[in-house]
Amino acid sequence: MPSTNYVYGHREGSVIVYIGSGTGGRAWACKGTDRRNEEHKLWIETQILDRAGFVDILYSRVSKEEASTIERKMIEELQPKFNYEFTEAWAKEKSEQGHTMAKSHNRRIMTPAGEFASIAKAATRYGKHPNTIAYRCTTDPANYYYLDESKHWRKYYGKIT
Numbered sequence: 001m002p003s004t005n006y007v008y009g010h011r012e013g014s015v016i017v018y019i020g021s022g023t024g025g026r027a028w029a030c031k032g033t034d035r036r037n038e039e040h041k042l043w044i045e046t047q048i049l050d051r052a053g054f055v056d057i058l059y060s061r062v063s064k065e066e067a068s069t070i071e072r073k074m075i076e077e078l079q080p081k082f083n084y085e086f087t088e089a090w091a092k093e094k095s096e097q098g099h100t101m102a103k104s105h106n107r108r109i110m111t112p113a114g115e116f117a118s119i120a121k122a123a124t125r126y127g128k129h130p131n132t133i134a135y136r137c138t139t140d141p142a143n144y145y146y147l148d149e150s151k152h153w154r155k156y157y158g159k160i161t
Helices: 038-049 064-078 088-105 119-126 130-139 151-156
Strands: 005-012 015-022 055-062 109-111 114-116
Touching: 005 038, 005 064, 015 064, 055 064, 109 119, 109 130, 114 119, 119 130
Parallel strands: none
Antiparallel strands: 005 015, 005 055, 109 114
């Protein structure tokens, strides 16, 4: 079955103001998504109401991985005004956070799949971003917890006796 993923651009005149990827009607969606900021959602609504041809399908019938790679490279190159992730501002913020994030991602962790030397290694095992695994330590402490937490804390959740 051929892939239905595509990479699209939102255009204001001749200027690309957003790069995204998706399937189906994602390029035209302005409701039901938390990933778009409010300014962008309002902009899409206006374009639809004005019957503007604001969507360009830039690449079609690509795999999800190919679409993600193309999307990222285009954002890095074009720096569209409605994109944040992968822009220079995003990279700067991540660089400033990097030291703190890298330190926390090196903490030993216990998960339902067992003990891992770091959050990064657990994330690789689960196929998730390290921040997702770190978040689970706060939302699901009975199953995900740092091994450097107090024994009392772990005993409370039944992990040690």
